[in-house]
Amino acid sequence: MESPVTFDRLYEGAKRFARLAMEAHAEEDQEVFLLHAGVSVERLAKAALVLVHPTLLTEVNGKDDMLLHFAGAVSEPPTRLRTIGASTAIGRLRKMDVLPQKPKSEAADLDGLIELRNGVAHLGASGVDDYLGTFAATADRLLQHMGQDREAFWDAWLETVQWVLDDRADRLQKVVRLKMNQARHRFRARFADLPEGAVEGATRAVGERGLIVVQVEPAKALFRTLSQCPACSREAAALYLGVDEDSPLFELELKAEGLLCGLCGFRLSSTDEIEAAGLPTTVRHSVEDLTQAVAEGTDPAERLATVTLALPTVRSAGSQDSF
Known part of the structure; x- marks a missing residue:
């Protein structure tokens, strides 16, 4: 036997x-x-x-x-x-x-x-x-x-x-590359058995275009905009951008501070990680790019006083984002 x-x-x-x-x-x-x-x-x-x-x-x-x-x-x-x-x-x-x-x-x-x-x-x-x-x-x-x-x-x-x-890569590169490879695996696992067109439909569902106000503090404001995900290559990632009170209103120079993909879950938690992933760390937007706010509490135009004088088109969605 x-x-x-x-x-x-x-x-x-x-x-x-x-x-x-x-x-x-x-x-x-x-x-x-x-x-x-x-x-x-x-x-x-x-x-x-x-x-x-x-x-x-x-x-x-x-x-x-x-x-x-x-x-x-x-x-x-x-x-x-x-x-x-x-x-x-x-x-x-x-x-x-x-x-x-x-x-x-x-x-x-x-x-x-x-x-x-x-x-x-x-x-x-x-x-x-x-x-x-x-x-x-x-x-x-x-x-x-x-x-x-x-x-x-x-x-x-x-x-x-x-x-x-890999001993040649520094710790930050390893962390970002590991996150990227794991996110690609999750993406394949989630969509492998779904019918054709499911990925495109999901991409449209999670993607919000424009510059969206997430949070406003006395000396800083946080925004979110749509970005291509470095892991799954779909335009389904929320790129989080910060700006301080000294930025000119007509041309905002925003610093990339985090990213979260709605399809594969790829997450970057710092400006250094964003740079290691090959994404630009600064993004320019004008105040006209603002489309909505997702901050709870006071009137959006009042909450955004440190960024712009008045935003009549901004509306509150009553939710909170985090990354």
């Missing part, structure tokens, strides 16, 4: 859970990401040990059932399959110099990933740090050790992993 614990089964399971982990990370579900990433690492580690010899998966606890089965001494596997856990598998690979030794930061991060995976599985976790880089680096190291193709393993997530692991 063929053993249910084989390299192929372990490797295919690791690949499946790796993609589930990347999908969960793209949806900003950290607990699900930790569960799937931890399972993927554990199965990859066990696959690496099986390539050396299946007996490396046995626990040292005085029982010989699994040891005899993996060594080929008995063909029938035990009724209850019990192999080593993730921490033991990682420890054995460290002794073999396949994975980094403690107390290097990379080793500590890997231990943290496994500990958090176990914590989520048993109790749940809160305030979880982002372990995507640790997961990608560990998986890539094990794939290289086993001679497995990275593209076949990561599939559509290969570009994301490459950006995460």
Whole structure:
């Protein structure tokens, strides 16, 4: 009887859970990401040990059932399959110099990933740090050790992993590129099974043209305008623009401060991120471009006193925007 614990089964399971982990990370579900990433690492580690010899998966606890089965001494596997856990598998690979030794930061991060995976599985976790880089680096190291193709393993997530692991890119570039790749995945997942024309209809539905007043404070005003999304390339992104009280009324020089796409969820939260995404950080508009206000409270013309003297065409939509 063929053993249910084989390299192929372990490797295919690791690949499946790796993609589930990347999908969960793209949806900003950290607990699900930790569960799937931890399972993927554990199965990859066990696959690496099986390539050396299946007996490396046995626990040292005085029982010989699994040891005899993996060594080929008995063909029938035990009724209850019990192999080593993730921490033991990682420890054995460290002794073999396949994975980094403690107390290097990379080793500590890997231990943290496994500990958090176990914590989520048993109790749940809160305030979880982002372990995507640790997961990608560990998986890539094990794939290289086993001679497995990275593209076949990561599939559509290969570009994301490459950006995460790229030492040449600074942290800001990595953050923006990661957000972009994840947004593209969400876009494909949301519209893959919809009929032709659904994307165009959704684009028209979420896009609001013109310069819209979002919020006004004594020294600053915040506007929103329609922009092409750098991730899904659809004209469905709200670009948020700020201006201080010193800007001339007839020609507003607005500073890009954030972006949120209504189709793929691509989000930029600072001027620096907008620049890293390849978008202009300053935009010029005239007061005639103003179309409406989405600020609650007092009369729009009164709320916009720091921007213009009178806006008779501005109307309140009674809602609040954020990014």
